Amino acid sequence: MCRNIRVLFNFEPVATDDEIRAAATQYVRKISGSAKPSIANQAAFDLAIDRIASASSELLESLVTSAPPRNRAVEIAKARERARSRFGETT
Numbered sequence: 624m625c626r627n628i629r630v631l632f633n634f635e636p637v638a639t640d641d642e643i644r645a646a647a648t649q650y651v652r653k654i655s656g657s658a659k660p661s662i663a664n665q666a667a668f669d670l671a672i673d674r675i676a677s678a679s680s681e682l683l684e685s686l687v688t689s690a691p692p693r694n695r696a697v698e699i700a701k702a703r704e705r706a707r708s709r710f711g712e713t714t
Contacts, residue, residue, distance in 0.1 A: 632683055635692035640676075643683070647675035 628646045631638035651671045652658050660668040 631679075632686055633688050633690060633692055634695055634698075638683060640680070643679050644672065644676045647672045647679055650675055 628649045629642075631642055631646060651668060655664075655668065655671075657664070657668075
């Protein structure tokens with residue numbers, strides 16, 4: 624899976640439409656092997672993004688959990704610490 628696609632479920636505040644669309648775009652780019660489609664493929668690319676974003680929104684709205692919502696700032700800090708321990712300090 625594409626490393627740029629982030630978990631969007633169970634955050635406070637909830638994932639925005641822009642975040643869901645960005646994840647859908649990354650997914651379509653990954654499976655198509657193209658960051659920017661040709662003019663001939665642009666319509667298919669856009670349709671796929673729209674459909675995946677819609678399905679993703681439906682999924683996120685229907686999921687349930689008893690876990691408390693995660694804090695975005697805390698999760699970002701954890702990710703940075705994992706990267707620091709994995710790759711070391713960068714300048």
